[in-house]
Amino acid sequence: MEKEQLMKQSIEARNNAYVPYSKFPVGAALLTADGKVYLGCNIENAGYSLTNCAERTAVFKAVSEGDNKFVALAVSADTAGPVSPCGACRQVLAEFCPPNMPVYLTNLKGDVQETTISELLPGAFSTEDLKYAARE
Numbered sequence: 160m161e162k163e164q165l166m167k168q169s170i171e172a173r174n175n176a177y178v179p180y181s182k183f184p185v186g187a188a189l190l191t192a193d194g195k196v197y198l199g200c201n202i203e204n205a206g207y208s209l210t211n212c213a214e215r216t217a218v219f220k221a222v223s224e225g226d227n228k229f230v231a232l233a234v235s236a237d238t239a240g241p242v243s244p245c246g247a248c249r250q251v252l253a254e255f256c257p258p259n260m261p262v263y264l265t266n267l268k269g270d271v272q273e274t275t276i277s278e279l280l281p282g283a284f285s286t287e288d289l290k291y292a293a294r295e
């Protein structure tokens with residue numbers, strides 16, 4: 160099943176996480192409309208604020224390869240409950256993913272929260288807001 164497979168891939172994506180500071184590997188698996196899966200992990204930096212989260216790594220990999228039609232996302236970490244994407248990732252996901260796109264948040268115990276992009280960031284700032292400012 161797509162959901163189970165994607166969650167499994169997001170757990171495997173944690174293996175490449177570069178997390179010398181937090182020691183908190185996160186994995187993401189982003190499914191495209193034509194069936195390709197982009198994996199992402201978090202990549203930290205000695206300048207802590209330069210850290211890139213797993214979710215944004217997956218999105219940026221896909222977009223930079225010319226893929227920007229997404230249909231599902233799974234995110235995994237070793238958390239008490241299903242992992243919660245940070246605010247920056249929610250905003251980036253809202254830019255590229257359909258509002259009703261399923262997002263599977265999970266952890267290593269197998270807890271799953273099935274949500275959507277718009278549930279993760281209701282009222283996201285978007286390209287529509289920019290269009291209003293540019294009106295003549």
Ligand SMILES: O=c1ccn([C@H]2C[C@H](O)[C@@H](CO)O2)c(=O)[nH]1
Nearest residue numbers: 181183185201212213243244245
């Ligand atoms: O959804 C999340 C939450 C956190 N992190 C990363 C950022 C940092 O490397 C570490 C601790 O915040 O986890 C992610 O990659 N995704």
